[in-house]
Amino acid sequence: MKIDARGKQCPLPVIETKDALKxxxxxxxxxxxxxNEIAAQNLRKLAEQKSLSYKSEKIGDREFLVKISASDSPISEATEEDAPNLCCLGQGTVIAISSETMGTGDDTLGKLLMKGFLFAISKQENPPASILLYNGGAKLSCEGSESLEDLKSLEARDVTIFTCGTCLNYYGLSEKLAVGSVSNMYDIVETLTKASLVVRP
Structure with a gap:
């Protein structure tokens, strides 16, 4: 099977390869x-994580060909003892997003990283329990956001998406909310304090 991932932003090459391996x-x-070499390195890490054989070679000035062999062993079925753990992997995880950008430095790059982050989250087998959006992060759940489809995909998988109502009012976006529900600081604090793991990108 061949995949042309040239020109595709992280994490698309990895996700498309994972889907192909399945x-x-x-x-x-x-x-x-x-x-780019970073994408080739990410594919190498994917192969190593799954204990799969791989080969990477540079075939042009900016082109790399990565070959990964699918496992010869069938994926084992979960036992009854494993089932509770598998079901609860993402149950207590909350993602708290306070900006429409990820990291500090260049805002254009930051927006690209945040878009990639939410896309990657939407492809996880065990999604988080909740996503909290406040301050600049409130813009991500509103009309015009490039992450709307990913957030809607997560909501369809029973991920609770809360957007701070005060923040929506401040940015004049109260009528623009397109996914999830409006929340208040009490609910945000309660969700954070009850979480077993809080992720802040």
Missing amino acids: LAAPGEVIEVTVD
């Missing part, structure tokens, strides 16, 4: 073409 026959080789 569909691949045992021993089948997935060939992924990417246009």
Whole structure:
């Protein structure tokens, strides 16, 4: 199976490769073409995490070909003892987002990173229990946000999405909320204090 991931932003090459590996026959080789060394390194890490054999080679000035062999062993089925743990992996996790950008430095890059972060979260097998959006993060759940589809996908999987009402009012976005529900500081604090893990990108 061949995947052309040139020009695709992180984490798309990794996610497309993971999806291909799920569909691949045992021993089948997935060939992924990417246009930067970082993407090739990320695919190498994916193969190492899954204990799969791989080969990476530079085939052009900015092109790399990564070959990953699908596992020869079928994925084992979960036992009854494993089931509770598997079901609860994301149950107590809360993601708190206070800005429409991820990290500090360049805002354009920060917005790109946040978009990639939410896309990656939407593809996790065990999504978080809740996502809290406040201050600048409130803009992510409103009309015009490039992350709307990812947030809607998460909501469809029973992820609770709360957006700070005070923040919506401050930014003049009260009528623009497009996913999730309006929340208040009491609910935000309660959600954070009850969480087993809080992730702040």
